[in-house]
Amino acid sequence: MKPVRILFVCLGNICRSPLAEGVMRDLAQKAGHGQAISVDSAGIGAWHVGAPPDQRSISVAKAHGIDIAALRGRQVSAADFAAFDLILGMDMSTVRDLSVLAPPAMAGKVHLFMRYATGRAGDVPDPYYEAADVFEALYQILEAGCLSLLARLEVRAS
Template identity: 75%
Template sequence: MDTMKPVRILFVCLGNICRSPLAEGVMRELASRNGYGDVVSVDSAGIGAWHIGHSPDRRSIAVAKAHGIDISPLRGRQIDAADLAAFDLILGMDSRNVAELRGLASPETARKVHLFMAFATGRSDDVPDPYYETADAFEALYQMLEAGCSSLLAKLVRPS
């Protein structure tokens, strides 16, 4: 089997209720399904404090559930300085998130901060915030995150 060194990944969006908890659920599921659940550790956080302690958006929960993933136990939290030190990869969902993260980071931790899709796929696309959109936008979000997380997982795996 191919190998992977343990990695701690933090997905970050604006409020930690739509994009980042869904990315966390998708990545956890893909890692587990591919036999890397014990070495890939994932979490999510938001830039802002508006949704601390809240469940993910009901539409993110619904789209995850439709794809066999349960993110309902997750709770919103705000990123803090300890996260910047604790995680190996800090992946912002859009360029605004990345700019905010780099503003919080020290010179030592700034190298861990990346735009999710750019790091995962090499395409510097923002993951659009579906908060003010319809349920269709959440399915499109899922598809984008699933593709990005699959690519990220493949990037982290080293052939044995």
């Protein structure tokens, strides 16, 4: 597989994007593509820079055998547009913000995660203000999207 660098982006980088990072890293490693697929996550805002993921994201990841506890929040930077091949926003608001930040020559790297991964438009819902049980549904959405994304990358590489 041709190496690909993927950045998952949500609003604050504590719920959706770090969980997506963990899920994609795990799936890529299990598929034997751990060396070819490099993943990271970031947030549009700086509220949670340096903070670990939301405990509910950590817990649901752990329940599925994935450890994201060491991840730390960071804000999207200008350098990310050059450093990554794909920049996948979790919702349309994030994609709009990323599109404003992207240098014109690199705007084509920015996509809505679910549309790029599955071909179906739709936001990954933000669970921040929800109960802990919503994070299992979030995990399922992200796993399905990441499985589809991995399959798309495998087809592209062949």
